[in-house]
Amino acid sequence: MKKLCKGVSLLLAGALLMASLAACQKKPAGETTAQEQTTKGTEAVQTTQGNTKDSGEESAFAGQTLEVAAFAGAYGTDFWDSVCAKFEDEYDVKVELTCSPQLGDIIRPSVVSGDPPDFIAFAQEQDIITTMIKEDALLDLSDVVGEFEDTLLDGILDYCQPYKDGRILYTPSWYYSWGTWYNKGLFEEKNWELPKTFDEMLALGEKAKQEGMALFVYPGVYPGYNQGVLFAALASAGGADLLNAIANYEEGVWEKPEVKEVLDFYQKMVDNGYILDGSVALTHTQAQTEFVQGKAVFCVSGSWIETEMADAAPEGFRYGFLPTPTAQAGQQQYANIGFETFEIPAAAKNPELAKEFLKFLYRQDNLLMNAEKTQACMAIKGGADMVKEYMTESNYENLKMLDSELMPCFVNWTLTEKTEITIMDELFNSINSLVNKEMDVDGWIARMEEDDAVLREAVAK
Structure with missing residues (x-):
């Protein structure tokens, strides 16, 4: 050979x-x-x-x-x-x-x-x-x-x-897979239940705050890591049809009530102070280090996190994967x-x-x-x-x-001709803008609708 x-x-x-x-x-x-x-x-x-x-x-x-x-x-x-x-x-x-x-x-x-x-x-x-x-x-x-x-x-x-x-x-x-990770030992020590819905997640955020911890940390330098939460939650809210509509830049898709309900989850975490201060400036390894050091209950990352954090996690740290909570109880859960x-x-x-x-x-x-x-x-x-x-x-x-x-x-974006828009950047950089209080959910929705209008015209023939 x-x-x-x-x-x-x-x-x-x-x-x-x-x-x-x-x-x-x-x-x-x-x-x-x-x-x-x-x-x-x-x-x-x-x-x-x-x-x-x-x-x-x-x-x-x-x-x-x-x-x-x-x-x-x-x-x-x-x-x-x-x-x-x-x-x-x-x-x-x-x-x-x-x-x-x-x-x-x-x-x-x-x-x-x-x-x-x-x-x-x-x-x-x-x-x-x-x-x-x-x-x-x-x-x-x-x-x-x-x-x-x-x-x-x-x-x-x-x-x-x-x-x-x-x-x-x-x-x-x-x-x-992308998703949300937690410390099994922490949940056993505090006798906490894993949240299955947004409401349960937010309620846990209040308990975490009382313990001096943030609910959530993410790498703001690479905000696309949030796809592990956002896409899975959107799939739970509207299934394949909704994700396909998003991937096809369908007019009005970001204005749908079920989509806004998912985006509002991020707004509520911001408003309640549940996201770790400084997250927008963290790389993926820095965010994961904050997580394993007990600064936040949950961290968004990929299935390689345990290997990547082998030298940073305390001895005996046990990783668990949290199925992304849903907007409404009983909805099918997904993993991105x-x-x-x-x-x-x-x-x-x-x-x-x-x-x-x-x-x-x-x-x-x-x-x-x-x-x-x-x-x-x-x-x-x-x-x-x-x-x-x-x-x-x-x-x-x-x-x-x-x-x-x-x-x-998995969101299979429809091919387009070259434009000034990078849709994944537009979508996930908006989370940083939300956390920095430079934008609210309505602004996030408006940005995505404007981007989609450009991309619809540029769909590859």
Whole structure:
């Protein structure tokens, strides 16, 4: 196997911020175990081995070459080295593997010149992939995903259709969640109940204030971390239809009563002094440090928080994940997720072999290899159980909730031509303005409606 691998650095998977969106089905109680679900979901994929040397017949792809380009971040390169070598052996092919933390810079010249790699493993929000999406330069994978769709988290392929026209332009790989974290020991010590509604959350804020603590801290330098609360709460308030309306810049969507009720929750936290003073100036690590030092009851972050705070948290600190409270009692609770992706360029020299490699990655034995070597969770049914022994307890508990009580959500913003507006910045910088008392909820709503009017005119045709 020919391999180009440059300067691998351990980057946090959570640093890959994802655009977010709406809802999947939760697993009904009493169904098969997570491992059984994964095994059943991959049965169809196992049949692809009929093209390999193991079947006793010559591979239909024997002697061909596949160019693979993979991002080398938090998950390292061991998995890619191993799975590519295995693919070479089983299919009697040659794999030319390029993996680097600077993957975008490395592959950009070949992409621009019309000679891209055959297969790319790079998150869809990265500049080079975003450009390929806007230029319609990715292959439609609809004809191949049927062979492993049952393996994936229910509904996640809905969010792999950036043009929302039924074409699947990428498939999900590793995933994680955003949300609200708490100290289990604190809740046991104070005999506090976890809040399930906004009213219960605000009532807890008063108890926290009496203990000299803030209710909530967030990184104002990176206010987008609040997507873990805001998008999940909006999904609870209006389901997939509401998140889709938001993602499509629908006129009047921010003026809906159910949306205002969610935004008002932030206003009430501000008015009651429940947000830690100085939050707007904190980075993510600073906000998380304030949290583990007991300055705030809750902190918004991603499922990597325990690993990231390993050196800062007091000994014995036990992280818990709080399902985002809802505006009204009884509403379905959601968790906002992000995921990385696999792509095949439309100009790939060997698209059929690339499709075979894509199916190969979702095969049961290779999913198990992935779990062992990356210690990260793939966006598959039972993924949390598959990787349980390799991940932190809090991360496992968090992702396990997505197999049971919580429904994942993700806002899939409709593509637009280039404008002066960055919608995620507009949305979440407004929280800082709210906290600084430079804006109220009505101003927040007005800003979003004005931005949406511009973006509706710029929707990519």
